[in-house]
Amino acid sequence: MGERAAMRKDWALIALVICLCFLLSSTGYLSWLYHAMSLPLPVSVEFLTMVCGYLMQAAGLALYLFVLRKPMRDNTWQLLLSALTAHLLVLAPATLSTSSSLVLVCGCLANVFYGLIQGYYLELLCTHVGAEHRGTAFGCGYGASTLLTWLLSLSVGGALARGVPCLACCLVMSVGVVVLTRPAKALFDNEERAPKPDNQPQPLDYITLSLVCAAIVLGSLVKTAGFAFPAADLSSGVNLEFSRILYGVGLVAAGLASDRDRRFGLVLCGLSLVMPFLMLALSGAGASGIPLWVLGYLLTGIYVLFGVLLTVDLAAEAGLPYLAGLGMLLRHVGDALGTSLHLALADKPVALIVVTAVLFVATAMVFLQLYLHMFAPKPEPEPVSPKQQEQARFERFAATHGLSARERDVLRLVLTEKTNAEIAGELFVSERTVKFHMTNLLKKTGCKTRLEILSCYAEETA
Numbered sequence: 001m002g003e004r005a006a007m008r009k010d011w012a013l014i015a016l017v018i019c020l021c022f023l024l025s026s027t028g029y030l031s032w033l034y035h036a037m038s039l040p041l042p043v044s045v046e047f048l049t050m051v052c053g054y055l056m057q058a059a060g061l062a063l064y065l066f067v068l069r070k071p072m073r074d075n076t077w078q079l080l081l082s083a084l085t086a087h088l089l090v091l092a093p094a095t096l097s098t099s100s101s102l103v104l105v106c107g108c109l110a111n112v113f114y115g116l117i118q119g120y121y122l123e124l125l126c127t128h129v130g131a132e133h134r135g136t137a138f139g140c141g142y143g144a145s146t147l148l149t150w151l152l153s154l155s156v157g158g159a160l161a162r163g164v165p166c167l168a169c170c171l172v173m174s175v176g177v178v179v180l181t182r183p184a185k186a187l188f189d190n191e192e193r194a195p196k197p198d199n200q201p202q203p204l205d206y207i208t209l210s211l212v213c214a215a216i217v218l219g220s221l222v223k224t225a226g227f228a229f230p231a232a233d234l235s236s237g238v239n240l241e242f243s244r245i246l247y248g249v250g251l252v253a254a255g256l257a258s259d260r261d262r263r264f265g266l267v268l269c270g271l272s273l274v275m276p277f278l279m280l281a282l283s284g285a286g287a288s289g290i291p292l293w294v295l296g297y298l299l300t301g302i303y304v305l306f307g308v309l310l311t312v313d314l315a316a317e318a319g320l321p322y323l324a325g326l327g328m329l330l331r332h333v334g335d336a337l338g339t340s341l342h343l344a345l346a347d348k349p350v351a352l353i354v355v356t357a358v359l360f361v362a363t364a365m366v367f368l369q370l371y372l373h374m375f376a377p378k379p380e381p382e383p384v385s386p387k388q389q390e391q392a393r394f395e396r397f398a399a400t401h402g403l404s405a406r407e408r409d410v411l412r413l414v415l416t417e418k419t420n421a422e423i424a425g426e427l428f429v430s431e432r433t434v435k436f437h438m439t440n441l442l443k444k445t446g447c448k449t450r451l452e453i454l455s456c457y458a459e460e461t462a
Helices: 003-037 045-068 073-096 100-128 131-154 163-189 206-226 240-260 262-284 290-318 326-344 349-375 386-400 405-414 420-427 431-445 450-460
Strands: none
Touching: 003 045, 003 073, 003 100, 003 131, 003 163, 045 100, 045 326, 073 100, 073 163, 100 131, 100 163, 100 290, 100 326, 131 240, 131 290, 206 262, 206 290, 206 326, 206 349, 240 262, 240 290, 262 290, 262 349, 290 326, 326 349, 386 405, 386 450, 405 420, 405 431, 405 450, 420 431, 431 450
16 A cells, blocks of 8 residues: 555544544543532632643643653653543542542643643644645544534433543543554554655744744634633533534534645634634623534634644644644643633723734734745746756756866866867966866866766766
8 A cells, every 4th residue: 555545544543533532531621620610619610621721731732742752752652541541540530529629630630631642643643644634634533522522411411421420431432542543553653654745854944833833822812812611601501512513513614624725724714813803792792602602612613723733734844743733732822821811801891802902913914924924926936048057057067076166167168079279278278287177177077088078967967
């Protein structure tokens, strides 16, 4: 099977891995959220889950990307198994304990270990899925998990399984991840067997990387500042599991569009940044509950996919797959900052709108620069004349053989089949001097006669 065929075959497996990993995290995260809502906490539920939780996931991704990935290069699957095991161990007290402090600490630790899991499957996406399928694999994986989360919630009367049933579900999902990733282990840990991209790795484009990082952080901040998914809505009838289905719809739509043309994905991503203003306008007009959650998750799905996809593509092109999770890390940081801003200005709507508008303008400028840098038509190079082409070939030949300036002058005339006497007349030197330079010229090119020089030049500059 060819390398590209192998990558096409692998993308379905990676999509399943992503689906099951996100389903695992969703089940644990939402169960932690529901349990935290039933306890007296020293902080608000939004701050705990959407600030502390997201920052802990970012910390887990940073741990994977910059600390553990390189020393664990040959044991990455063992790192995944350790993260899955630790995730289950701390999830138990996070969803069962009646101690607020224990729930807070263990819930945050569970998010750290989930960040490690994210780093693993995003690197798989980078190394084993071709660019033409990455958006679809990621979007369908996440999208399918949101649907499965809702279906799972139906079995317990519309709310996600909690307590011991939740832990049992997470255990089954963890085993499923292990089973699914076992075939990928041989590919992932053995670089010789891993499918290789068509193109050789290119130097990392730091301008593009800087613009992408700024766009992800600013966009996430703006997006979350307008609507931070208030926990109070859950108590007033919003079905979180059902609302998240639209998150999956946005992810799948953006994935398909991005795989068709990355420009479509970037345009959709930019348009989704109107979300905070829609949220603020609709909430100000009296809308609340499910409509806001549905719209919020739909636009969030569009934004999340392309932010992740940009850094995965950059990591693949540069041959640095361990950086694939950088986009997800930055998104978590931006979401945490946006939620903090929303909570700080929740009782000051005018100030929130002004700050969000300023951030939106900055984000729009970054997106415009990113679009121009990535997709703006490059100026066509000026046509090169035959004379210029010949001069370039001559210079390459002379540089290859280390010819001096005078030896180049002699070679140029030898190529026109001038005799020593004619060359001496052209250069205003004696024939003895010409013969001296000819001797050096023959020695440096490894030729014995003028005819060999002509033949050698023709072959090397063809």
